[in-house]
Amino acid sequence: MIWESLKLSLLVVSVATVIVGVIGLALAFLLAKREFRGKELLDAVLTMPLVLPPTVTGYYLIVLLGRRGIVGSYVYDLTGWTIAFTWQGAVIAAVVVALPLMIKASRASIESVNPSYEIASYTLGKSEFETFFRVTLPLAKRGIYAGLVLSFARALGEFGATLMIAGNIPGVTQTMPLAIYEAVAAGDERQAQILALILTMISISAVYLTNKISRSRIYG
Amino acid sequence: MLTVNLKKHFSDNRKSEFQLDVSFSVGNGFTVLTGASGSGKTTTLRLIAGILTPDEGIIKADSQTFYDSSQKINLPIQERRIGFVFQDYALFPHLNAEQNIAYGVKANNRESRDEKAREMLSLFHIEHISRRLPREISGGEQQRVALARALASSPSIVLLDEPLSAVDVETRAELLDEIENAQRQADIPFIYVTHNETEAARLGKYRIRLQNGRVII
Numbered sequence: 001m002i003w004e005s006l007k008l009s010l011l012v013v014s015v016a017t018v019i020v021g022v023i024g025l026a027l028a029f030l031l032a033k034r035e036f037r038g039k040e041l042l043d044a045v046l047t048m049p050l051v052l053p054p055t056v057t058g059y060y061l062i063v064l065l066g067r068r069g070i071v072g073s074y075v076y077d078l079t080g081w082t083i084a085f086t087w088q089g090a091v092i093a094a095v096v097v098a099l100p101l102m103i104k105a106s107r108a109s110i111e112s113v114n115p116s117y118e119i120a121s122y123t124l125g126k127s128e129f130e131t132f133f134r135v136t137l138p139l140a141k142r143g144i145y146a147g148l149v150l151s152f153a154r155a156l157g158e159f160g161a162t163l164m165i166a167g168n169i170p171g172v173t174q175t176m177p178l179a180i181y182e183a184v185a186a187g188d189e190r191q192a193q194i195l196a197l198i199l200t201m202i203s204i205s206a207v208y209l210t211n212k213i214s215r216s217r218i219y220g
Numbered sequence: 221m222l223t224v225n226l227k228k229h230f231s232d233n234r235k236s237e238f239q240l241d242v243s244f245s246v247g248n249g250f251t252v253l254t255g256a257s258g259s260g261k262t263t264t265l266r267l268i269a270g271i272l273t274p275d276e277g278i279i280k281a282d283s284q285t286f287y288d289s290s291q292k293i294n295l296p297i298q299e300r301r302i303g304f305v306f307q308d309y310a311l312f313p314h315l316n317a318e319q320n321i322a323y324g325v326k327a328n329n330r331e332s333r334d335e336k337a338r339e340m341l342s343l344f345h346i347e348h349i350s351r352r353l354p355r356e357i358s359g360g361e362q363q364r365v366a367l368a369r370a371l372a373s374s375p376s377i378v379l380l381d382e383p384l385s386a387v388d389v390e391t392r393a394e395l396l397d398e399i400e401n402a403q404r405q406a407d408i409p410f411i412y413v414t415h416n417e418t419e420a421a422r423l424g425k426y427r428i429r430l431q432n433g434r435v436i437i
Contacts, residue, residue, distance in 0.1 A: 114310075116306060116308065116310040117310055117312055117313075119271055119297075119304075119310070120304065120306060120310040120311075120312070121312075121323070122271075122296075122297040122298055123269055123271075123297055123298075123300075123302050123303070123304040123324075123370075123373075124323055124324025124369070124373050125298050125299075125301070125324055125326065125373060126298065126323075126324070127298060134323075135312060138314045139312075139313065139314060
């Protein structure tokens with residue numbers, strides 16, 4: 001059970017972190033650099049999973065993506081497949097709860113880059129897109145890395161939303177936090193201790209790494 | 221030849237209002253734009269470069285129209301080919317001197333880009349700092365890198381916004397020579413903003429003075 005849940009957790013968290021990195025960065029750019037109607041509303045909606053009980057987030061995911069869900073029913077009719085009770089469901093849950101951390105950290109970091117560097121880049125003939133990748137991103141990278149590490153840690157600890165959308169199926173959707181819950185419920189103290197220790201170690205390393213990144217030398 | 225005729229109105233929640241209304245044309249030489257702080261010098265440069273947009277008017281460089289409110293033309297900053305030297309230099313902190321200079325070079329391949337960057341390093345006698353980051357070099361050297369970077373992008377006009385306000389008097393005299401030299405070599409319009417009268421007197425073959433957003437000389 002330990003090995004299986006560890007393996008599954010690492011798979012789910014790795015895939016989720018990559019997705020969070022890409023989507024989170026794109027959304028952070030949008031929120032930091034673009035003016036549009038409903039911007040702050042979008043920010044509020046994306047932040048929701050940070051403050052909502054994970055079971056509520058999970059419930060919305062079922063309403064949206066479940067077999068009879070708003071989007072999920074179309075997917076089921078077309079393909080006969082549903083994301084509920086699959087490891088991909090656990091990935092979706094992890095992405096949704098970790099995304100706000102990535103967006104918050106990267107947005108703040110992108111906004112803190114002195115705009116005169118970007119203007120200088122424009123005067124040197126570079127497009128907004130190229131400027132973002134060659135100037136803004138390298139200068140904002142500390143916040144972006146910190147956002148990634150925090151998202152990784154949050155995804156690893158995800159329990160409530162995962163349980164709602166993906167269930168608790170050993171070897172399929174039973175990630176480490178769910179395995180701990182089951183071990184304790186079954187009275188298997190030893191399993192619970194080992195799993196808790198592994199999760200604690202990974203989380204401490206993540207926080208340590210984040211602190212180290214934020215204290216590393218700033219340019220300029 | 222650069223022709224500028226523009227208006228821009230600024231208001232800050234009715235607390236303060238400022239109306240810029242300037243009109244001048246300059247040739248392929250050195251033009252000094254002077255005036256007290258708050259007279260609209262930096263704003264004028266930013267409008268020419270396209271960092272700010274005027275309310276109305278015309279900005280033309282030779283036959284190219286940067287901005288024309290009557291024809292609804294507003295060329296993006298990237299297409300104006302302006303070499304801008306910022307007051308705080310705005311050198312990219314994560315790139316070394318050579319990378320900063322090479323950043324805006326328009327070249328088809330890496331070799332010709334690097335060659336152009338090295339050429340600029342040697343023109344400003346700063347080959348020895350090519351691998352250093354901006355925070356590792358002196359104010360005078362940063363200024364040279366900023367100037368080299370602006371010129372390396374083959375601009376059609378160079379705009380300098382109080383470029384020597386942060387360097388000491390001795391370095392200032394040296395840099396003024398180099399800037400004049402660079403203008404002679406490039407043979408394009410240089411507009412040099414300063415509120416320092418000594419500097420203005422020394423450089424000013426052609427001088428424009430601004431007061432409260434208007435040209436008075």
